[in-house]
Amino acid sequence: MQNLSLAPAHQFSTVRFVLTDMDETLTYQGRLPADTYMALERLQASGICVLPVTAAPAGWCDQMARMWPVDGVIAENGGLFFRRSLLGHDVERHHWHPSDSLEDIRNRLHSIAKIVEKAVPQAQQADDQAFRLTSLAYRRTGTDADHRIVDALIGAGADATINNLWVLGWIGGYDKLSMSLRVLVGNYGIDVESATELVAYSGDSTNDAPMFGFFKHTVGVSTVIEYLPQLPVPPKWITNGPGGAGFVEFADAILKSRQGEDRETT
Known part of the structure; x- marks a missing residue:
């Protein structure tokens, strides 16, 4: 695990999806900073598909999917997936269970x-x-x-x-990772092998362990250090800031890589 500030400029150039925990990763001490919300919007505006993957309840996630600058929300540790309808006022629900x-x-x-x-x-x-x-x-x-x-x-x-x-x-044997892969395959046509290269994930605690263990591009906000003894595989990178401030560092690193890629293709 290295400080994110040491990541090479091209480190995240293949990333097309940002999956992220919410509580104490996007938020800090229960609040969502304005800069973090803007980072979500900047990622989406750059063409990145943004999907919070959280243990938060369906009631919270319904609102997030409707109103936040995100492309969908995986709720309740993988129990269901919310996605805004094409008309923008309704939300589709996809449960893990039939x-x-x-x-x-x-x-x-x-x-x-x-x-x-x-x-x-x-x-x-x-x-x-x-x-x-x-x-x-x-x-x-x-x-x-x-x-x-x-x-x-x-x-x-x-x-x-x-x-x-x-x-x-x-109940059901799923976790954040298994539902994320189902959503990527079923809703975005991204196969499991490609996902390891195309997805970046940020988190902060023990229920993020499957994501840290699977994806190539993983970042822990600074407070993840408290949970390292419970993580079989640590994130590849760690931010300086906690919560939302750390996520802004993560978003900036991804956007910097995309800008470098754009320069190389022009």
Whole structure:
């Protein structure tokens, strides 16, 4: 892992898609800086396809897909994909699970929640749980209770992980990476092999591990250093700034590479 400022000018010249975590990668301490929002817009204006890939609830991501300068949003750690319609006022939803199984999934999650909360009485659902469609989220405590919640989720038949805000549980065996690859293939015609070269990813915590391990162009904002012991593969680059400030560094590096490529082709 090297500081992003040391990256060669052409490092990201093949990048056509920017996939990025949201919480504490685009945001910092829960707020979205104006410069970060503008960086998303600058990337999109340059022809880069921008897709946040987040554990955030469907309710947040619906709004992001409708109004932000992004091309779509993968929500709830891979549970569903939102994409603005051609008319610009509606949003298409693509779930990981077949549509005829969604009610069963919701019922199973409800049953799992009861098991978790009986096993770990101090477990508290996140205040955004009401806006989730495919996952459970519990407030992090910073104690061993977080790991006991993970164990209870897994014991009840769910997949589980911890990020910087929540302890997360879901059903289906997917993660950020598997849904990202499905979206790239199904919606953009990018095969898995090509994706390794065409995609750049930025993140900050443990649920970004599959992305850091798969893609060639990966960047961690500075706070990723807190999670390195839990990451089997670290990001290739690290920014100086945390959260949104780090993402701006990432966007600038990509745009600089594209400008260099444009000069070489003219």
